[in-house]
Amino acid sequence: MYGYKGRILYVNLTSKKVEVTNVSDDFYGEYLGGSGVAAKIFLDHYKKGLTYDSEYNPIIIMTGPMAGTPTPSVSRFIISSLSPLTGIWGESNCGGFFASYLKFASFDGIVITGKSENPVYLFASKGKAEIRDASKLWGLDTYKTEEFLKKENGKDVEVISIGPAGENLVPYASVVNRRGHLAGRTGMGVVFGSKKLKAVVVQGNEPVQIAKPSKYKEYLKEIFEVYKENPTMAALKDSGSNSSYDLSLQTGDLPLRNWSKGVWPEGDFLGSVKYKDKILVGIETCYSCPVACKRVVEIKDGPYKIEKGPGPEYETVGEFGGMLQIADIEFIAYVNDIANRMGFDTITAGSTIAFLGDLHENGVIDKSFLHGVDLKFGDKDAVLQTVKSIADRTGIGELVSLGSERIANLIGEKAKDYITTVKGLEAPMHDPRGNFALALGYGLSVRGACHVSSLVFPVSSGFMYFPEIPELTDFGDPCSEKLKPELAVKAEDFGMFFNHSAIWCIFGGAALNATQVVTLFNLVTGFDYSLEDILKRGEKIWYLKRGVDNLFGIESKDDRLPKKLKTPLSEGFTQDLAPNDEKMLSKYYKLRDIDSITGKPSKEKLVSIGLSDLLQLLYEG
Amino acid sequence: MVFRDPEELKQVLGGFFEKVSQDKEFAKKFAQSKILIRFNYSEPELSITLDMTDGENIIVTYNDKEKRSEVDMDMKADIAHKFWLGKLNLTMAITRKMMIVRGPVPRVLAFIPVLAPTYQMYKDYLKEIGREDLIEVG
Structure with a gap:
C-alpha cells in the first residue's frame, strides 16, 4: 500500500x-x-x-x-x-x-x-x-x-x-x-x-512507500520552490504564528477584554518585534516542514523565569494578552509554560478566566464565587494564581477547570450575555465582527467554535487562496452576508480533505493551492483523484461528522453565535459591525439540505452520499 | 483607476508621504526601521522611494534609480490607495499577489505596528487637499 x-x-x-x-x-x-x-x-x-x-x-x-x-x-x-x-x-x-x-x-x-x-x-x-x-x-x-x-x-x-x-x-x-x-x-x-x-x-524505521517515486521527487522540487518564494511562509519563519498579531490587533481581528473592546494601545507590546526582543532564543520545526514556525523562548531572570522551551503561539498571546488585558510577553510565556507542562488548552483556559473577569467586573458574581480571588482584567497576580490552580483543581481552579459553559449553567440566565462558546467550545482569537464568514465558520464547526474546523477562516481572512474553487475565490465584501453560505459549504468540503484527512498544517499548507495538494496526495497514494472527487469525499466526511453531532443532540439552534460575538463594538476598526448569522444560516441549510429546526441532514441527502448507516442511527434509532 | 496619471498619483500619494515625513515625531517612529523601501506602482506608473536609513527622517524621492532598495513592493496604485484608506485586507493582497513583496519580509512586518494611525492621517490629508472624493473611491 x-x-x-x-x-x-x-x-x-x-x-x-x-x-x-x-x-x-x-x-x-x-x-x-x-x-x-x-x-x-x-x-x-x-x-x-x-x-x-x-x-x-x-x-x-x-x-x-x-x-x-x-x-x-x-x-x-x-x-x-x-x-x-x-x-x-x-x-x-x-x-x-x-x-x-x-x-x-x-x-x-x-x-x-x-x-x-x-x-x-x-x-x-x-x-x-x-x-x-x-x-x-x-x-x-x-x-x-x-x-x-x-x-x-x-x-x-x-x-x-x-x-x-x-x-x-x-x-x-x-x-x-x-x-x-x-x-x-x-x-x-x-x-x-x-x-x-x-x-x-x-x-520504528519502516519508511512510507510512495506510489510514483520519480514523479513525486521531481514535483517536490517545484513545491519547495513555492515555499521559498512565499512571503507568508517567510513571515511564519521569522515570527511564528504570532506574526499575524500586529495586523490582527489593528484590524479588529483580535478579541479584547472578553470581546468587549475595540481598541487597546498597550497591545503593541505583544507583537512580533517585542516577542523577538524579549523572549525568543531559537526556532524549531515539525517533521519535514521547511517553515519552522515553532518558537523557542527563555527568560533568564525575574518573576517569570523559565528554562529554554516552546514559546506561546498567537492564540495564547491573544487569550492572556488581549482577552485578559495583560501587555507582558514574559508573563504570557510563563503561563504558556505552565499550560504545556500541566497539559491543558490555553484557549479554553484564557477564555474561561476572561469570562469570569467580565462577570466579576459587571457584578454578576462576587469574590466569594471566585474562591476569594479578586479576578480582574489586567491583574497578573490574580490570573497567575488562577492558572496555577487549574491542573490540580484546587480553590478557584476547581471553578475554572469546568470551562465557561458549565460555569454559565451554574450561574444561570445572567451569565449568558458574557459567554463566548458555540456548542460548548470557547471561540478562538479571531473576531467575526470584521469577517462575517467566520460567523458560519464558528457556528457550523462540528467540534464547537473553531477557526480551523473548516477553511472558512483561513480563506476568508486571505491567508489561503484556492483559485481552482470559485466559491473560495469570490465571496464578496468581508462585512456582508452575501456569498458566505456558499463559501462555508466549499470551505468545509475541501477542509475535510485538506487539514482534516490529509492533515496539512493550516500554516505550512497555506503556501499551496488546490491543484498542488491534490497532486501530492495522488503521487503519494497512487489514487487518481480529481479535485471534484476530493470535494465529494470531503462532503461525505463533513456530513458524517455533522451526523455524529446530531446523534449527541446538536440541533440548528446550536449553530448560532453567542450574543457577545455579534454585539457591535462602539469603537475600533469594526465599530458598529456585526454579522447576521440567521440570514446566512437560512441559506446555508438549503444548500446543505439540512432541516432548519432539527439540524439534521435530510434522508435523501444521506442516501445520495452513501451514508445509510448514519441515516439509520439518526432516523430509525 | 483611482489616479488618472502619474502626476496625480505623485500629488496625492507622494504628497501624503511627504506630509508624513514632515511630522517629526511620526517620521521618527517610521524611520526606526532604518529601511530603504521602494513602492513600484502600476496603472499609472510611478515609483516612490522612502529612505529611512538615518533612523530619524523619511526622505521621499520619485522614480529614483540611484538608491538601492532593501525591500520592493509592487502593486497597482488602486491597491495602494485602498491600503492607506485602511480598506485593504493586507494578508489577502499578499497571498493573491495583488501586492508583491521582494526583500526580507521581517523588515516589512516590523512596520505594521506603526501603521495604525496612518489610515486616518491619509483620510485627513485627502480632505486637506480637497480630494474627499477619493475617500469613497477606495
Whole structure:
C-alpha cells in the first residue's frame, strides 16, 4: 500500500488485548485518512448512552497518508473521541514528530477502548504493541514524562502524553508531544486520563512507500520552490504564528477584554518585534516542514523565569494578552509554560478566566464565587494564581477547570450575555465582527467554535487562496452576508480533505493551492483523484461528522453565535459591525439540505452520499 | 483607476508621504526601521522611494534609480490607495499577489505596528487637499 501502512492498531485497556487490523485501499479511498477515517471508526463504535468516560468511548489516533514522507507541512495526526468538554464530536490535530514515527512503527492509527485500573502507557514498535506499567509516571508533568520515557525506551522514540490536568480530568486537558506540540482542544487528554492512559510511545524505521517515486521527487522540487518564494511562509519563519498579531490587533481581528473592546494601545507590546526582543532564543520545526514556525523562548531572570522551551503561539498571546488585558510577553510565556507542562488548552483556559473577569467586573458574581480571588482584567497576580490552580483543581481552579459553559449553567440566565462558546467550545482569537464568514465558520464547526474546523477562516481572512474553487475565490465584501453560505459549504468540503484527512498544517499548507495538494496526495497514494472527487469525499466526511453531532443532540439552534460575538463594538476598526448569522444560516441549510429546526441532514441527502448507516442511527434509532 | 496619471498619483500619494515625513515625531517612529523601501506602482506608473536609513527622517524621492532598495513592493496604485484608506485586507493582497513583496519580509512586518494611525492621517490629508472624493473611491 502506498502512503498508508494499511494497518490500524486496536487496543483494549480493560482486557489488555492488542490486535492489528488490516485496512483496505477502498476504505482509505473513501475516507482518505485522519479525521475522515476517525469519524467512520467512531460511528462504528457508537452506542446509545455513550459518554466520554464510557469504556467503549474510543480514543482514535490517526495519521494522514503523507505523514512520514518528505511532503512539507503534512506529518500530523489527529486525536478524536467523544469530547468531555462539549459532549459532542471531539477532535484535535497536532504537528511535531509523533505522526511520522507512528507510520515508521508500521501503523496508520491506533484505536484505544476499555479502561485500565492502574496507570499504563502503550508502546508500539515495528508492527507490534504492548501495554506497560506507568505507575511511576502518574503525577508527572508532560516534560518529565517524555524525558522519563525517552530514558526508558531510547532516544529514537516519539511520545505523546498527558500531564496532571488530564489525570485530574480537567475537561480541556490536552495531549502533548515534544513539550510544545499540543492536541489542545476539546479535552482529548481527559479521555486518556479516564482510561488511566498516561502516554503512547512509538518507535520504528519502516519508511512510507510512495506510489510514483520519480514523479513525486521531481514535483517536490517545484513545491519547495513555492515555499521559498512565499512571503507568508517567510513571515511564519521569522515570527511564528504570532506574526499575524500586529495586523490582527489593528484590524479588529483580535478579541479584547472578553470581546468587549475595540481598541487597546498597550497591545503593541505583544507583537512580533517585542516577542523577538524579549523572549525568543531559537526556532524549531515539525517533521519535514521547511517553515519552522515553532518558537523557542527563555527568560533568564525575574518573576517569570523559565528554562529554554516552546514559546506561546498567537492564540495564547491573544487569550492572556488581549482577552485578559495583560501587555507582558514574559508573563504570557510563563503561563504558556505552565499550560504545556500541566497539559491543558490555553484557549479554553484564557477564555474561561476572561469570562469570569467580565462577570466579576459587571457584578454578576462576587469574590466569594471566585474562591476569594479578586479576578480582574489586567491583574497578573490574580490570573497567575488562577492558572496555577487549574491542573490540580484546587480553590478557584476547581471553578475554572469546568470551562465557561458549565460555569454559565451554574450561574444561570445572567451569565449568558458574557459567554463566548458555540456548542460548548470557547471561540478562538479571531473576531467575526470584521469577517462575517467566520460567523458560519464558528457556528457550523462540528467540534464547537473553531477557526480551523473548516477553511472558512483561513480563506476568508486571505491567508489561503484556492483559485481552482470559485466559491473560495469570490465571496464578496468581508462585512456582508452575501456569498458566505456558499463559501462555508466549499470551505468545509475541501477542509475535510485538506487539514482534516490529509492533515496539512493550516500554516505550512497555506503556501499551496488546490491543484498542488491534490497532486501530492495522488503521487503519494497512487489514487487518481480529481479535485471534484476530493470535494465529494470531503462532503461525505463533513456530513458524517455533522451526523455524529446530531446523534449527541446538536440541533440548528446550536449553530448560532453567542450574543457577545455579534454585539457591535462602539469603537475600533469594526465599530458598529456585526454579522447576521440567521440570514446566512437560512441559506446555508438549503444548500446543505439540512432541516432548519432539527439540524439534521435530510434522508435523501444521506442516501445520495452513501451514508445509510448514519441515516439509520439518526432516523430509525 | 483611482489616479488618472502619474502626476496625480505623485500629488496625492507622494504628497501624503511627504506630509508624513514632515511630522517629526511620526517620521521618527517610521524611520526606526532604518529601511530603504521602494513602492513600484502600476496603472499609472510611478515609483516612490522612502529612505529611512538615518533612523530619524523619511526622505521621499520619485522614480529614483540611484538608491538601492532593501525591500520592493509592487502593486497597482488602486491597491495602494485602498491600503492607506485602511480598506485593504493586507494578508489577502499578499497571498493573491495583488501586492508583491521582494526583500526580507521581517523588515516589512516590523512596520505594521506603526501603521495604525496612518489610515486616518491619509483620510485627513485627502480632505486637506480637497480630494474627499477619493475617500469613497477606495
